[in-house]
Amino acid sequence: MSDPLTQRVLSCIAATQRISPEKVTIDSSFQELGIDSMDGINILFALENEFDITIPDEQAKQIHSIREMVEGIQKLVAEKSPAQAQGQ
Amino acid sequence: MRRVAITGIGVISALGKNACEFWSALEQGRSGIAPIETVDRSKLRFQNGGEVHGYCPGDYFEEKHADFIDRFAQFGVIAAREAIRDSGLDRDDIDSESTTIITGSCVGGQCSEDLGFVELYQKDRGRVHPLTIARTMANAGASHISMEFGITGPAYTISTACSSSNHAVGQAYWTVRNGGADVAITGGSEAVFSMGFLKAWEAMRVISPDTCRPFSKDRTGMILGEGGAMLVLEPLDRALARGAKIHAEIVGFGMSADAGHITQPSVEGAARAIRSALRDGGVPPEQVGYINAHGTATQLNDPMETAAIRAVFGEHAGRLAISSTKSMHGHALGAAGALEAVATILALRQGVLPPTAGFRQADPDCDLDVIPNQSRRADVEVAMSNSFAFGGLNAVLAFRRYDASRDRTS
Secondary structure, three states, rough: OOHHHHHHHHHHHHHHHOOOOOOHOOOOOOOOOOOOHHHHHHHHHHHHHHHOOOOOHHHHHHHOOOOHHHHHHHHHHHHHHHHHOOOO | OOOOOEEEEEEEEEOOOHHHHHHHHHHOOOOOOOOOOOOOHOOOOOEEEEOOOOHHHHOOHEEEEEEEOHHHHHHHHHHHHHHHHHHHHOHHHHOOOOOOEEEEOOOHHHHHHHHHHHHHOOOOOOOOOOOOHHHHOOOHHHHHHHHHHHHOOOEEOOOOOHHHHHHHHHHHHHHHHHHOOEEEEEEEEEOOOHHHHHHHHHHOOOOOOOOOOOOEEEOOEEEEEEEEEEEEEEEEHHHHHHOOOOEEEEEEEEEEOOOOOOOOOOHHHHHHHHHHHHEEEEEEEEHEEEEEEEOOOOOOOOHHHHHHHHHHHHHHHHHHEOOOHHHHHEEEEHHHHHHHHHHHHHHHHHHHEEOOOOOOOEEEOOOOEEEOOOOEEEEOEEEEEEEEOOOOOEEEEEEEEOOOOOOOHH
């Protein structure tokens, strides 16, 4: 079972992509989940709202997998509030 | 079918307020992209745009009149005035039902709408300006041109995002070619700079934080622009009979739909539109010497467009030159095709091909001759202009250099 922050990212992806949460794991590929470039931008928007963060365009361009998405969010959330990043 | 001549051009854009200034900047490869001034850019992730610098409605319209017209429609009227003046046609020649007006605009008077929403949602005032509807409607440009010049023929506006004005010019060309009108005023106009609309573009993550570098490996996205451009089209015979100056002929129009994705472009869709324009004009592909590319400088468009041109022209793709003048005037969405039509027509007439400005590094996926940074002398027989819209709606125009001596001998 992954940590609470990862869980929140995964459920946010599932909700935005309108797929069942069980389908989304940290190892899922964008292709498996049918995520194209516009879907990716939608998901980043949902994550920005969910965590009240701003994902810079440059960072967004580096994201090519769910794992990179989760790691990127962890980093941005940690910069904003270290306690929340640890799932506390 | 009648041959169709372009006898008038008018343009207002980031490159100046008339066709002469526009061409001078294009020829010198000088960009009009600069820090955005009409919207508070401190709230934006991107800073630069192609605004009409130092624009003052009072220079063109009486105050009372200007109140009724959104910035986008003002640009349309200003460009139409210049085009009609340039054509040498008098008001008596065009104030009839045999003149048609076909304009393109993607978002119409969204700046006026945005102002209304600020009043309503931000300032919590219970009412918006009563002219909001009349200013916002996308056909306002066509309507104001018809009223100013007393034109009573078919007048309408086409909205197909970034292809809007190529669709408009193409329809006007067919209308004149088929005898549906004796004069067409056609082109497009756009005013994109409002906080709400810029924020929507910001969310799409396709706007460059720097500048527009089409076909360059280090390109970082598009730059929005605004402005208007209009053409006057007439049957060639009629234009010659009245001794008009002929800028060029318009000889082909092609359209297609990708039927694919709402934002991702398709090589096949783009190629179909280019082929269709060649077929429409009976133009042999090897006569084409220059293409004013859609060239948005997004990651997806430029390689797609390169592949589409290679698919259509085969070996000849290596002999033709392309450039994206969006690198200088920005992407004016529904006005883009009209601005680029003017650039293409003047390139034919002047025998000079405008460059792709801001180009720094060759991209193996965009390996055509993109005329990097410096314009080039070249007498080209046929030139094309591509527009590929979000939503997968494509429109391509073909123009031919007008050679008076050839007409006299034939």
